[in-house]
Amino acid sequence: MGRSLCCDKVGIKKGPWTPEEDIVLVSYIQKHGPGNWRSVPTNTGLMRCSKSCRLRWTNCLRPGIKRGNFTPHEEGLIIHLQSMLGNKWAAIASYLPQRTDNDIKNYWNTHLKKKVEKNQVGNASIGYDIDRARNSHVSMLPISNSGSSTYASNMENISGLLQRWTRPSSQKKTDPAQNQDSNCHGFQDDQANCDKEFRTSVPFEESSGTTWVESSSDARLCGAQQHHSLTVLENWLLDEAVGMVDVTGISTGLCADGVY
DNA sequence: AACTTGCGCAACCGCCAGTCG
């Protein structure tokens, strides 16, 4: 159409995100919520295009993302869904709320595609009841609503996740059943795997007091920098919570009601 | 120990659909 792409603008930074950039982005979204990505670079001072910010958030920083190996159930589900839906990764990802479409796409391209081609994993007997899978996430997934809506981008999901995210740590510790529901997608077999995930709570300062923000810490950040980023981010958040750090004037914290 | 190869995955690119004025 002749218009320039956002990423073509002069001064737009590309490449891997730094921990500092992650902090700024997370802080902003904590405060304003995801969405209106166009305003994110402007309001945060990040030298990134809006698309890059959205991608970083949805693929790496948003709460509830599960990292690590795919379980046999997840694997089977992806194969089954791929055979049914084709390369509709966003649609497939809606059945695996802990996984991003990018993760699923990468896993398919690097593992499952070869497996299927070699018939190491048969199409038959995957054993998944798709309706059951869908219903198990009915409160989180927008599948039946609009075709363009996906898990990763759905405001209800984000706010829902953050509502769980902001559960006081004391409640979390004393209510294991609730612990499971947010990050496990309903299959009992997978719950065992979810239980293995190491989870932490990071305190956030909030206008009305301290909110405990929980996140799955197995690998919330991405790539080789993830461990470093995680450490820096958590340390910063801890420091921020006690007023030791002030980065770019952006205060961390959730909206008063804990929802965007 | 040095080099090569393959893999995993974050990030980018380009297109499309939806929305708004």
Next chain:
DNA sequence: GCGACTGGCGGTTGCGCAAGT
């Protein structure tokens, strides 16, 4: 109805690391 614009999606690239030689 139309064009501008934004957000979302799928395909692809390229970097970093681990395994192999």
